[in-house]
Amino acid sequence: MGEGIGEGGPLVRGTMGIVIILALLLASLPIIMTYSTLVMTSFANTIVSSPWVKFRFTLENWRLFLEGKLAPTAGIVYTPEDILRFILNTGIVAGGVTLVVLAASVTSAYAFSRMNFFMRSGMMKLLILLHAFPGVALIVGVYAIYVFLNNYIPRDYSIYYSFIFVIIARASLEIPMAIWILKGFFDRVPWELEWATIVDGGSRLTALRTAVLPLVKPGIAAVAIFAFLAGWEDLIYVLVFLPPQEKTLATYIESQLGSGSLETTYLPVVAAAGTLYLIPTIIFFVVTQRLLLETMSGGLKG
């Protein structure tokens, strides 16, 4: 009695498992195919365009890529690009966006969750509205601010200004959603934990640091991942606000595939760039997935 599908014997469960795995495989096959083609091409002597292409393993593409020799067929007049610099730039933008988003969203999400102030729920709704605006739509306005502020920046510092501006502008697109996500996490931390700290002699800030933040770690991890990837993947803001010689991996790959350059670009090298571009995403997920799944609810009942 009571043996439904969900709680069935090992046989039923086994069959269901196979069906589920097959369904998942089918759904993710296009994605898996594309990515594996990309990764394989970066290690092959030719473009891997189908599973039946015979290819030889080589690191030549990676060497060319890291030396910045994107168009080996273009001849001797060709100047190699400073790839390491591009990687560093990507890291600066992504890391900066992460820091700005975390600093702004952790503090404001805590305030939204715990404090009562004028227009609190109205502002929460406004945040969702803000998130709905695509970054591209805002770019004219953001550009106007960029130009306006640029008048006050000494020429020598304009490169720093560009980076800081890109980081803050890109971060501010991520902050509304980050606040929403984190508020949800803060809401689940019971008031009593903070009260306990305050009764025990801590200030509100101590309570936030010692009692609340450790419990919203998974939320902070999630927000950090999203912010990092937003910075890492950003194309349009970097393209518009960084000077043309300061590329990131995204704008660099774009420039190789963009109009005019496709003729001279050797695509396996671009595949190497694409593969490198993927790595942080993968690392970040692997490192933080334990944190993301971690639930710390012990010691709290009711």
Next chain:
Amino acid sequence: MVEVRLEGVTKRFGRVTAVNSVNLVFGDGEFTALLGPSGSGKSTILYLVAGIYKPSEGRIYFGDRDVTDLMPNERNIGLVFQNYALYPHMTVYDNIAFPLKLRRTPPEVIRDKVLEVAKFLHISELLDRYPAQLSGGQQQRVALARALVKEPEVLLLDEPLSNLDALLRIKIRSELKRIQKELGVTAIYVTHDQSEALAMADKVVVINRGVIQQEAPPDTIYNEPRNVFVASFIGSPPSNIFPATMDYTEEPCINLPGGTRHCVEEEYAGVLWRMKPSKVIVGFRPEHAEIVENPVDGRPVIVGEVYTVEPLGRENIVTVASEDIHLKVITPPEVRPEAGELVYVAVERGKLMLFDPQTEINLKYIAREWSQGG
């Protein structure tokens, strides 16, 4: 230790008045239970004493010290929350040590104190574990240890047993009382469970809708409820309460449901003669009545029909319908009438309670106030 005094304390949350001009004294070293249904304001009073809430009006004193405007950490209190509020990411040891760390106590002293309180509460072997690895009862002890390690003057407990299973609750409740007496700490205990309040407290304060209904030792609360609310809230099953008309032809007599009459005892007669209400509210406890075959001996008797019988092993709860009133009576296991049977419910002499229909106050208390006021 210290006495806690509330003088005219009111707490409003927006338009809602959670606590309405309460005057209360929690005696030095006494165990006081704040008893009331959920939303009655009992926890609010506790958090006012803790300093987590600020009163909208009134003052709070610890002995001679006015603590109304002091922060919780300046009041020297220990607080045990309903959900224990242990820090999930700290070990038991760190949880207990935390209040001392915040006070910048030297590490050796912290160690000694934590070990001492852990030994006192029999949790020494749990110090390396995390709260999630503990049972409910163990978590409860850790929470208590964290409150006691500061050596507080006032121990505040917010329904600390409500998350435990029934057996453990009875075990811990006697232990908690022993600990409180041993330390001599002033304890305030919030609960909605009357048996906890009656079993543990030196004094029980019954609260409803932010107003104190009665403030007395457990015996008095049980035997002489001050008003209809207390009578109907205390007891399991609660008191039978029903309205009845009065008849003053010779002496004050109550027309009981089912057509019988009962002329009141002397302690009520005087006040009834003076007030001459045309109606009263009558109450009696299910355990103070029995089911009899012949109404004799001058006990108050109500005629009715058996509605249901609930056998509980040690006793039965018999519900008797008389007119449109349902009365519950606790009977010995062998008394098990059939549903539909016509029976007499006889109430023990002197156990009938009468309340003023307007104010719902026990007429006994009105009589007492008159004799005191002259």
